[in-house]
Amino acid sequence: xxxxxxxxxxxxxxxxxxxxxxxHDYVDDxxxxxxxxxxxxxxxxxxxxxxxxxxxxxxxxxxxxxxxxKDQGVEVMGISAALKKHDWLKDYLWKHISPEKDKFTExxxxxxxxxxxxxxxxxxKLAAPVQSCLYIAQExxxxxxxxxxxxxxxxxxxxxxxxxxxxxLVKGLHVGVSEIFVKKGAVLHFTMIHDWxxxxxxxxxxxxxxxAGGVIVSNYICLRPVGSLQMAPVTYLDGxxxxxxxxxxxxxxxxxxxxxxxxxxLNYPETRAEIISRAxxxxxxxxxxxxxxxxxxxxxxxxxxKGLLLKDGVMHAIPExxxxxxxxxxxxxxxxxxxxxxxxxxxxARGLDEEEAVSTIVRGFLSVDIEGLPPGLAKEIDKxxxxxxxxxx
Numbered sequence: 001x002x003x004x005x006x007x008x009x010x011x012x013x014x015x016x017x018x019x020x021x022x023x024h025d026y027v028d029d030x031x032x033x034x035x036x037x038x039x040x041x042x043x044x045x046x047x048x049x050x051x052x053x054x055x056x057x058x059x060x061x062x063x064x065x066x067x068x069x070k071d072q073g074v075e076v077m078g079i080s081a082a083l084k085k086h087d088w089l090k091d092y093l094w095k096h097i098s099p100e101k102d103k104f105t106e107x108x109x110x111x112x113x114x115x116x117x118x119x120x121x122x123x124x125k126l127a128a129p130v131q132s133c134l135y136i137a138q139e140x141x142x143x144x145x146x147x148x149x150x151x152x153x154x155x156x157x158x159x160x161x162x163x164x165x166x167x168x169l170v171k172g173l174h175v176g177v178s179e180i181f182v183k184k185g186a187v188l189h190f191t192m193i194h195d196w197x198x199x200x201x202x203x204x205x206x207x208x209x210x211x212a213g214g215v216i217v218s219n220y221i222c223l224r225p226v227g228s229l230q231m232a233p234v235t236y237l238d239g240x241x242x243x244x245x246x247x248x249x250x251x252x253x254x255x256x257x258x259x260x261x262x263x264x265x266l267n268y269p270e271t272r273a274e275i276i277s278r279a280x281x282x283x284x285x286x287x288x289x290x291x292x293x294x295x296x297x298x299x300x301x302x303x304x305x306k307g308l309l310l311k312d313g314v315m316h317a318i319p320e321x322x323x324x325x326x327x328x329x330x331x332x333x334x335x336x337x338x339x340x341x342x343x344x345x346x347x348x349a350r351g352l353d354e355e356e357a358v359s360t361i362v363r364g365f366l367s368v369d370i371e372g373l374p375p376g377l378a379k380e381i382d383k384x385x386x387x388x389x390x391x392x393x
Contacts, residue, residue: 010228010257012201014103017142017173019111021061030056030066036167037135043224044162044193046133054157055118057132061141062113073124074157075117076132079146082117089117092148096207096236097177104203108144108177115145115176120155120186129158129189136174136200137166147178151186151214158189165197172197178206182214184239191219196226198255204231212239212268218246220260225253225284232261232289237271237299244273252284252313261289261318266299266328273301278365281313290332291320297327307336308365 027033030048033041038048041058050056055069055076064078075082083089099109116132136143151157165172174196182188196202210216216235235244246262264273275290292301307315319332339361347357 010230010259012173012203012228014107014142014173017171018138018140019107019142019144021063021113021138021141024060024063024065027058027065030058037137040164040167040195041133041135041162043195044133044164045160045191046131046162050131052128053131054126054128055130057116057118057130058135059114059116059133059145060135061138061143064114071126071128073121073126073155074130075119075121076130077117079112079115079117079148082148089148092150092179092181093146094179096179096209096234097205101205104175105177105205107142108146108175108205111144112146113144115147117148118157118159119150120152120157122152123154124152125156126158129160132159132161134161134163134174134176135165136169136172139169140171142173142175144175145177147176149178149180149188149190151182151188153183154185155183156187158191160191160193162193162195163202164195165200169197170199172200174200174202174204176204178204180206180208180216182208182210182216184211185213186211187215189217189219192221194220194222194226194229195224196229198225199227201227202229202231204233206231206233208233208235208244210235210237210239210242210244213241214239215243216245218244218262220246220248222258222260223249223251225256226258227255228257228259230259232259232263234263234265235273236265236267237273238267240268241270242268243271246275248277248279248288250277250279250286250288252279252281252286254283254311254313256284258285259287259289261287261291263291263293264301265293265295266301267295269296269298271296271299275303277305279305279307279315280362280365281307281309281311281315283311283313285314285316287316287318289318289320292322292330294321294323294328294330295325297325299328301330303332303334305334306365308362309336309338310362
């Protein structure tokens with residue numbers, strides 16, 4: 001099948017990239033950031049004005065260039081600073097991801113380049129989101145980060161994390177190991193927006209642990225071209241009533257290769273999980289994966305993957321459900337195809353020309369209502385969707 005076994009897309013050699021980068025100065029005042037960089041960050045939801053933000057973390061190549069908590073209920077800093085401040089943090093590192101998982105996790109373990117530490121304190125309900133940006137500016141760099149997020153008991157937090165590259169960058173690799181802990185009764189919304197370059201390779205490795213009554217809502221958005229992306233966070237719902245919801249919006253331009261999924265282990269009674277994917281290929285390859293494992297009676301899960309092919313490309317949906325005991329309830333729905341001609345004709349009968357009709361359908365298909373987005377970011381994503389569907393047309 002075209003592209004699915006294309007080693008040029010799936011194999012990335014670490015030796016082809018530099019592991020060292022020149023340091024960048026710390027920036028106290030983000031208004032000093034170059035407009036070109038600020039514009040790229042804004043495309044991923046990161047605002048240098050820090051308006052309506054509880055904190056900000058920005059890493060450029062291997063350097064933390066800005067880190068600040070604006071709300072007393074949250075901690076925001078680089079992972080090395082966090083390890084110096086909290087001796088207990090070492091017990092969380094590599095708890096649910098092995099450094100030996102693959103060559104990328106090994107690189108993040110042996111050649112780490114910082115990463116963020118974000119923690120909401122017990123009982124704190126943050127009114128504004130925390131924003132973070134992981135940015136590559138050096139040509140040919142492998143940026144290896146290790147991120148840690150902890151939502152303490154009964155806290156509520158929204159993190160907007162944007163990843164992007166300098167406009168001039170041609171070659172680069174991002175390796176991101178992220179470990180996320182949602183404690184009892186905590187609610188964490190985690191929105192990741194990628195805006196990489198056309199030849200950038202991206203290898204996130206994420207594990208999420210959710211305790212009783214905790215909720216993780218993970219939103220992933222990738223609308224711009226990328227060389228290759230391979231990510232499949234693994235979530236453990238390890239407490240009665242734990243909930244995991246995963247939403248993704250994907251567009252694969254010609255030459256892009258996206259292998260995106262999620263795996264959820266429902267390990268306790270009354271756990272709930274949902275994986276929703278909307279994907280469009282305009283010449284690229286998308287592999288949309290979803291896997292749920294029901295381990296106890298009374299758990300419920302649902303997978304839904306819908307894909308459109310607007311041009312020749314590959315759309316491969318792989319939903320998997322596994323039940324281990326009687327009493328689990330899991331379902332899946334997958335659909336891959338083209339736009340229904342009847343929908344086009346319906347809109348044309350109401351005054352739209354064919355291009356306008358197709359554009360309207362595409363925009364509606366991508367405009368999935370993502371739970372928990374701040375109004376400002378929701379408008380930015382809506383704008384990006386509009387621009388994307390115009391480009392596709």
